[in-house]
Amino acid sequence: MADYRALYQEVILDHNKKPRNYGTLAHASHHAVGHNPLCGDHITVALNLDLDPEAVECIVGIAFEGESCAICKASASMMTVAVKGKTRAYAETLTHEFLAMATGKLNLATPHHIGRLAVFAGVRDLPTRVKCAILPWHTLHAALNSVASASTEATQDLMHAPTGNA
Amino acid sequence: MRAVQSAFHTRSASAFDVERIRDDFPILRLKVDGKPLVYLDNAASSQMPQPVIDRLVRYQTSEHANINRAVHYLSETATSAYEAARRKLQHFIHAREEREVIFTSGTTDAINLVMHGYGRKFIMAGDEIILTTLEHHSNIVPWQMLAEEKGAKIRVVPINDAGELLIDEYERLFNERTRFVGVLHVSNALGTVNPVKQMIAFAHARGVPVLVDGAQAVPHLQVDMQELDCDFYAFSGHKLCGPTGIGVLYGKAALLEVMQPFKGGGDMIMSVTFEKTTYNTIPHKFEAGTPPIAAAIGLGAAVDYLSAIGMDAIAAYEHTLLRYATEEMMRMSGVRILGTAANKAAVLSFTVDGVHPHDVGTLLNQEGVAVRTGHHCAQPVMQRFKVPATSRASFAFYNNMAEVDALIAGIRSLQKVFA
Numbered sequence: 001m002a003d004y005r006a007l008y009q010e011v012i013l014d015h016n017k018k019p020r021n022y023g024t025l026a027h028a029s030h031h032a033v034g035h036n037p038l039c040g041d042h043i044t045v046a047l048n049l050d051l052d053p054e055a056v057e058c059i060v061g062i063a064f065e066g067e068s069c070a071i072c073k074a075s076a077s078m079m080t081v082a083v084k085g086k087t088r089a090y091a092e093t094l095t096h097e098f099l100a101m102a103t104g105k106l107n108l109a110t111p112h113h114i115g116r117l118a119v120f121a122g123v124r125d126l127p128t129r130v131k132c133a134i135l136p137w138h139t140l141h142a143a144l145n146s147v148a149s150a151s152t153e154a155t156q157d158l159m160h161a162p163t164g165n166a
Numbered sequence: 167m168r169a170v171q172s173a174f175h176t177r178s179a180s181a182f183d184v185e186r187i188r189d190d191f192p193i194l195r196l197k198v199d200g201k202p203l204v205y206l207d208n209a210a211s212s213q214m215p216q217p218v219i220d221r222l223v224r225y226q227t228s229e230h231a232n233i234n235r236a237v238h239y240l241s242e243t244a245t246s247a248y249e250a251a252r253r254k255l256q257h258f259i260h261a262r263e264e265r266e267v268i269f270t271s272g273t274t275d276a277i278n279l280v281m282h283g284y285g286r287k288f289i290m291a292g293d294e295i296i297l298t299t300l301e302h303h304s305n306i307v308p309w310q311m312l313a314e315e316k317g318a319k320i321r322v323v324p325i326n327d328a329g330e331l332l333i334d335e336y337e338r339l340f341n342e343r344t345r346f347v348g349v350l351h352v353s354n355a356l357g358t359v360n361p362v363k364q365m366i367a368f369a370h371a372r373g374v375p376v377l378v379d380g381a382q383a384v385p386h387l388q389v390d391m392q393e394l395d396c397d398f399y400a401f402s403g404h405k406l407c408g409p410t411g412i413g414v415l416y417g418k419a420a421l422l423e424v425m426q427p428f429k430g431g432g433d434m435i436m437s438v439t440f441e442k443t444t445y446n447t448i449p450h451k452f453e454a455g456t457p458p459i460a461a462a463i464g465l466g467a468a469v470d471y472l473s474a475i476g477m478d479a480i481a482a483y484e485h486t487l488l489r490y491a492t493e494e495m496m497r498m499s500g501v502r503i504l505g506t507a508a509n510k511a512a513v514l515s516f517t518v519d520g521v522h523p524h525d526v527g528t529l530l531n532q533e534g535v536a537v538r539t540g541h542h543c544a545q546p547v548m549q550r551f552k553v554p555a556t557s558r559a560s561f562a563f564y565n566n567m568a569e570v571d572a573l574i575a576g577i578r579s580l581q582k583v584f585a
Contacts (some may be wrong), residue, residue, distance in 0.1 A: 008529065009581055041522075041554065067554055
């Protein structure tokens with residue numbers, strides 16, 4: 001049985017109420033809009049990629065905005081905190097790990113970078129809410145790869161999670 | 167198998183004994199996360215009473231074979247039970263003739279049948295189809311597909327802030343190009359009961375046929391095809407205490423006869439050669455292939471069950487449930503009801519300030535309360551009210567006042583979580 005209560009814990013409610021890095025980003029080098037057609041939610045992720053002194057691509061700035069539920073907004077907020085100032089490669093790795101966790105495929109016994117994002121692990125038992133949690137990551141992935149829009153329903157997308165709703 | 171004495175056999179005719187009725191529904195004894203199930207998603211799909219479950223078991227246990235084919239005992243038994251179900255449905259909706267009742271897989275299938283069978287034959291370039299803002303996607307998309315194919319045009323009846331159709335605007339949409347009207351009887355998203363009889367009379371005075379989407383009406387109101395005088399009426403079995411995969415298209419015989427078939431195949435033909443096929447008579451012309459026989463028979467048992475309780479008694483009881491829930495919800499701060507039509511069925515669409523409908527749904531589920539959250543397949547309604555989604559509690563005659571209280575308590579509790 002899903003532990004619903006664990007999902008709406010303090011850290012998620014806090015990020016929902018006071019989202020970090022919320023708003024627009026001036027002169028963003030990359031951005032994408034993510035849609036969840038099942039609920040009409042949408043978020044925009046904008047970021048600036050720049051080279052660090054070792055010529056490695058880094059996310060030097062990131063912001064998000066949009067209309068969404070608490071799970072989606074908190075996931076987006078914590079995502080921006082987790083990847084800001086990090087390398088592109090790290091962001092991509094974390095994206096894969098987050099998706100794996102949200103769909104119950106991440107082995108938490110092996111090394112990973114999930115950290116505080118583990119508060120979202122509970123969505124794996126709520127198939128209709130998995131998409132809420134992964135939409136921001138989906139959109140981040142699209143932005144990093146210069147895809148203008150992302151959808152939780154895109155079939156070829158690496159973030160696609162097969163759950164249903166009419 | 168447990169034999170259940172169904173409620174209506176023993177209760178007195180005057181009092182609506184909801185607790186006796188609840189005993190007929192085994193699923194209502196379920197616990198969700200340790201809490202009693204409070205099932206308030208009846209507009210999406212209703213639950214099945216024991217007599218219907220028993221009928222399905224009996225059919226599969228001792229009556230099943232394919233229908234309209236062989237001369238052996240089981241085929242005769244199944245055919246006879248299937249056609250008996252058709253007559254039960256005919257009487258339930260007061261259709262003039264049993265051949266006017268076509269079994270489909272559901273409301274969507276029924277509407278698509280009309281679009282292909284009637285629309286593709288009689289609606290041409292430049293013609294106009296009138297729909298309403300309240301329509302479910304299933305009564306929008308097929309007509310858009312037809313409009314695109316034919317170069318026809320869709321005109322839309324607007325609604326007011328209460329979620330009621332603007333009948334003056336409806337009447338103004340008619341012109342010499344109007345060829346068809348599609349309107350839902352009861353709004354799944356808001357609960358509005360539309361004045362379809364008046365709308366049909368207006369359209370008929372201009373020679374325009376009307377399809378009524380009755381998916382949300384048939385479970386809650388006594389519907390009468392001859393009194394409404396609609397040309398087509400579509401509804402689903404699974405919202406009517408029946409199985410999924412079965413529905414009904416009622417159509418006036420004269421119209422059904424001139425329509426082209428929707429699906430080709432076995433059962434819908436009189437004779438087939440590679441040169442020419444002669445189609446079967448109605449309703450068989452529209453029932454190609456092996457139909458969902460068990461589901462049709464189950465639906466027949468479901469309308470028997472509902473008829474024994476009485477649709478008028480059901481409507482009156484549900485009205486008291488809706489009034490109680492509406493009054494309780496109106497007393498809450500930070501809760502907004504969408505859809506405040508004077509004439510409503512037992513649907514309560516609402517939003518909670520500062521809480522997304524999906525969070526409302528998940529948190530209510532913690533309390534065992536099942537509601538629908540989302541756009542309810544009625545995105546134009548959501549756009550009209552400028553919300554992405556709502557939460558929707560939809561009641562059936564087996565819900566009780568304690569379940570309304572559980573909904574209200576659940577909303578108060580989630581407001582605290584998000585305070």
